[in-house]
Amino acid sequence: MKLLVLGVLAAAFTAQAVGALLPHVPLLLAATAGSLAAEAVLYRWQRGMVSLFAKSHADVTVRHVLRDLLLVVGLLRLGEQHRETVYAPLVAALLAFYGLHWAIQAVSVLVRHTRTLPVVTRNIDASALRLSPAPPLLLRRPGHRLAAFGLPATAGLLATAAADAPVYGAAGLALSLAMALAGLGALLLRLLPERRPAGEQEVLDWFDAWLAEYRPTVGLYFSGGASSAYQANMWLEPLARLEGRPVIVLRERFMVQRIAATDIPVVCLPKVSTLMRLEHSTLRVLLHPSNSGKTSQVLRIPTIKHAFVNHGESDKLSSCNPYAKAYDEVWVAGPAARERYALAEVGVEDKDVVEIGRPQLEAVRPYAGPPAPGAFTTVLYAPTWEGWDGHPGNTSVVEAGENLVRALLADPRVRLLYKPHPLTGSVDPRAGAADLRIRELVRAANRERGGPRPGVSAAGELTRRTTELDRLTAAGFRSAADQAERMLRRPAPEPGRAGAVTRAAAAWEEAYWASLPEWEHQVITDARPPLYACFNRADLLISDVSSVISDFLASGKPYAVANTSGLAEDGFRKSFPTVAAATVLTPDAAGVPDLLDAVRHPERDDLSEARAALALRLLGPAEPPSQERFAGAVRALCAAAGEHRARMAERLATDLALPGPRQQPDPLPAGSHGGPPAGA
Structure with missing residues (x-):
């Protein structure tokens, strides 16, 4: 064409x-x-x-x-x-x-x-900035x-x-x-x-006034590409449930629209000079779900404590990155991650590692038994992407994906949910090509299988639930709306909207699964349904060495890991502790029939106790709940930040009280608001 x-x-x-x-x-x-x-x-x-x-x-x-x-x-x-x-x-x-x-x-x-304003916001009343609808797109x-x-x-x-x-x-x-x-x-x-929005200085003054009025205490800092927004979105709910006044701090303008529905105020500060205004705010702690080149800029603010919370934990090197030593604390799920940092010797001291569990996993329902006799066994195949280092063991899509899918589709009692990583194929074209072939295998299997489909009422219910959820989570912007218009249309949310969104999302998920035939395999690539909703539908997970298997352990259900590393099984298990309670599958997928048999007959599953023990090591204890441990870690670090500020203020007051000439500090560069110079 x-x-x-x-x-x-x-x-x-x-x-x-x-x-x-x-x-x-x-x-x-x-x-x-x-x-x-x-x-x-x-x-x-x-x-x-x-x-x-x-x-x-x-x-x-x-x-x-x-x-x-x-x-x-x-x-x-x-x-x-x-x-x-x-x-x-x-x-x-x-x-x-x-x-x-x-x-x-x-x-x-x-x-x-x-x-183009120096600050972009969501969930904040910006009417004082004289914003107006954007000119027609034409x-x-x-x-x-x-x-x-x-x-x-x-x-x-x-x-x-x-x-x-x-x-x-x-x-x-x-x-x-x-x-x-x-x-x-x-x-x-x-x-x-009279028709222009507020000028740059007026916007900055307005932002300073908002900071003084809102008085944020803890924030989520995020910078990244368009496809990485999920890394921040997974922390929105735990952040919203904290006491105090949370805020989300972004650096890229486009990311403002990528952040999922939330009532938390969102501020985007593209320039470093604007970012440095946070130094004089009440913000005490920033949480970091990922590393980026711009992270070093915010770490320069001395009045804020920084905690690396990551967007998932696995045995891959990215889960113990040397960059982590730049943060004040590293928050991990359980003792396994603490051990991982100690063994990696990347400069993260044990005293700076805090175990908080995974507060997101409250959405994962526990194991409720094997599939009923005669029912389909739902298998979630959720491989990770190929990574930046080109290691063949990163993803199973290239070497094992098609074999695994063929073996699963060959079982007439299997229903496959295929959910590839959003970055699949972004580095290695072979992974992208294999992903497309897997999708075609799924479509071909559905054509051959066939069967009855839900009635019109199920589709109508999904449409109704989708409309309701969209109404609550999107502002219905016209295509010509620019960032200034979106700021105007997104004032502070009404009380109770967060609860309404939670209920609407749960109702949408029920309607979504009810609208699909029970026999039909699915390729799931949209943001909805989320990964944890797929966990709740699956009887078995097949994945790679990634944070997906760590999170899935919260369900207690069986899981398998594809070994495309080239290592023997013993070496594979020893190299990757998260595989300890998994069924290891070879690239030819020869073990899939026995794996399915163990899922359907729990008495043949000899890894259930190992999964429970591994979940304790990876995710920490069930009590106190992870959200409580997360909130406790936030309070402790906020207190440490407050004590640090008090000591700095006391030292400054002492210095000013000393008589006699004192050496004046070097003047700050233009536009700076404190913090060490660039590169320090």
């Missing part, structure tokens, strides 16, 4: 050039119409090619100018020489239209600059604007070429000019002082 669109566009422009130079009116008209049709197909069904054309310096503006230029050449070559005088005003009007188009683009850049996207505003001019020139009547071209150009002038005027009005 992509090659077809590309071929049609190239052929259309070539034919248009031939028709203009001959001149040949029918060919010119047909080629221009074909070019416009190809543009419509391009924007409707082949969006990926739009960026490809842009990278090749053949974006929509260039194509539109070329199309109109060839039309003008064709008009000027039609008939006698005196026609040039007749068509000259049309050419001048067309040039004026393009001049207006570029003027609109310049003004739209200025408008966008005034609407006025902010030059390609769409030129195509829409220029269409009457192009159509008029086509009619002029067909009928040899300049009046059609004049009418089309007049309409295009009127639309362009109206768009330019609408944008210029937004540059008036």
